[in-house]
Amino acid sequence: MVVLHVKLGDQNVFLYETSVTETTDTVIRELISVFNGRLKIQRICMEIEELAEHGTMLPHEMQGLNDDQIEELKLKDAWAEKCRPMGGFTYNKDPLCRRNGQQANEAMRKVLAGAMTDAKAMIDKKLCNFSKPLTLKIIQEALNILRGAVTIVYPMKLPPHDTIQMEFTNMEDLTGTQASKDVIEPSKAQLWFAGRQILSGKILKEYLGNNDKTKVVVKLNQLGEGPPAREQVITEHVRRQLMAAEFKRQEELKIRLN
Template structure:
């Protein structure tokens, strides 16, 4: 059967599973799949930052320009402060035998040395493929999601970064931490969306699908069934019910009632009897025509 997994009113992905699946196995699999989708989302963002502004600096170097860092390094080597003026801004720089584009990070957290267009294209294509693998549009296309293509997308990004950064990324670089699974999410907003496979819950039709039963115990034994289910963190209770009317229909309804309201307002403002002077509103016009008091009537057939 096909499970349409949602979070609140947002469609996440489609998943195919036998109707006789044990929920003790199915629920962790769904949670793992969603966590992997979130991981790829974070990896795409971190990699885009890396491509645009270069490698992350150490935490004690945040806010310092490359000229300041170079000056500090030279003064440490000489033992005295270096008072020479910084070099004029450069457009490109050569490092590790490769040309990088100077693009300073406005936050001061990255080195400001972006990959050139040729190297960036190697990574960019893997990001496009990864974004397609987790796209909610797959639900509209009725395409189920499985775990292996997502893991392959992560490995593809890892391989592209190894090609473009052969000297390796520092261990504090977010993209490397996400790939290696060593990132610290305790202080990040992303931690609120991550599900614990061992404790999260699955809901369908306002009922919790308990892990000690099979999927068929709740949805029946028809393998061609399609259901909408929602994942919840443990202890969060039943998910909020969706609005019976979708956003697009609601906007159309509001536009229709607003139009009717404006028409009613105009009718109330034009509350007079001027129309009684019109010929079509005269109840005796037919009688006057017959007795010859109105316009000439023609009885000749046309």
């Protein structure tokens, strides 16, 4: 199996294992699914941190309002009673006024924290030492871990408008957020190898050759961004080593001549 070292610009993203006999359409589609899946897990973990501290998300019409404004407008969180955390809660006001302040107890917060740690470890290139290929199956397993933990703490589920619930059901709306800029639209995705775009309707070996036991660097970007920068022939670390060795050789030569 050929290993694709996937990069976005100069950023190392993940490793992906495939075959040179695979179609380019399949490879590109699965790479984008893995890439966007990692982002989804990261977004969910960020929101679960807030969920653990400040409870479920307020209805849209109540978000951003202080207590006086809510009282004046006679608004009510109809989901607060239905979606209480297992084991009760204590009130911990959300400074951003996005969530209802019903903080889960310590045991339930540990359940959520443990799930986040496990899910992050499955997709984190540093924790995995960037040596283990990432797959769609791993992405799904990480999502299932997060979903399972949320279900334990909130057996009555989260409100349908809660960002976490929307992420789990693939109904998230990222319009106007930084996250929307990070996600790669499948219809606009491009994959490059050695300065050459890998086009759809081809076989991967047309670009990588027939050797199925190799590792190559490929780069993702989106339509309109142009070709990504080529990889350096040598790394910065190797370049510095060569420069140091050359300096040492020159110094030794000076000593001999003197």
